[in-house]
Amino acid sequence: MKRHLLLAVLFAVAFPFLANAQFEKLKDSVVQLYGVVMTADSLKGIPSVSITIKGEKRGTQTNEQGVFSIVVQKGDIIEFTSIGYKPKLAEIPRDLEGNQYSLLQLMVTDAEYLPVTIIKPRPTKEQFERDFVNVPVPDDDLETARKNNDESKRRVLAKTLPRDGGENSNMLLQNGARRATYYGQAPPQNIFNPFAWGEFIKAWKRGDFKNNK
Template identity: 65%
Template sequence: MKKILLLTFICWGITIAAKAQFETFKDSVVQLYGVVMTADSLRGIPSVTVKLRNQNRGTYTNEQGVFSIVVMKGDVIDFTSIGYKAKAVTIPADLKGNSFSVIQLMVTDTVYLPATIIKARPSREQFERDFVNTDVPADKIEIARQNTLTAQSRILQQSLPRDGTEGSSRTLRQAAQATYYNGQFRPQPIFSPAAWAEFINAWKRGDFKKK
């Protein structure tokens, strides 16, 4: 019997607390409605964004600038529209009742854009002339292609000095070749077709010309 009375008392306390919380929440809910107009001509502004600050909830004004939305006491309402300065309205936290109306006036926001110079369209001859004479800088791919050309590589090879690694490698190769043919005659490449082909190509390239 005591357990039943205790359980009944607990349920009764929870019901009272829930009812009090609901009454507090119900008292905090506010039906906000109003109209947004221009400050100079008092003309209704359509499609104005009416949004609760720091919340993903809001609405838009209709064609006459009228709106209606449910908010809470203490909420901040932001009014924004392209071409007008933004405005904000705070719902009083000590508001008596559950409705609040507002007439929000918005001022035109003047925006100065940079000057634009409009010129006549060039003729076909002018366009072709300017297009052909335009100096287009080479991109990275074109620069890499130019640096890998055979003629460019040969010029760089002849003009740039060899570093220590290349010099030591060349000396070691010459020493190894001299040791390999030590005590015997070296083969003469005069009868080698490959050597003659390389000689002819070098002659055509101008490798033997005096610089």
């Protein structure tokens, strides 16, 4: 009990000194960064440049003259981005003496080469009428549904459409009933069934066995 009490007293006495040392260390690492962002070719201030601390969700922007100011820490990497300019990175020195740091950041224009655009004159009335009549118009939903309801199209879709759960269940039950009906004897062959031959001839006339490719 006395040992725990002694540790508590020592912690209470040493805590203010530890907290003060930690605060002084944190205070020494904080830096007030200020500077100007300018163009590299004409040395003009760039407004609205985004200045962010890499790895953190914190930053600022330059004013109309390209001037900025932000609180950072020693060793932070500062990223400068702006539309039309190449991004730049700047690092705050870790061995910086003092708590202030000034920076003049130059940014280079990021040139973008667009593809060639050919401008043609407006077509004549005859050309417009010809192109308007001959332009292919894609099918709307109603025309697509009408084509899908065609008999030949329905036969193709019926061959490629997979069975649903109800159809698979009915087929399984029918196969089970057929096996139970002819259990212990040879099932009949449809090659001798005149009705099967009649269905085969109808399907042949409809073109069900033609190669659709």
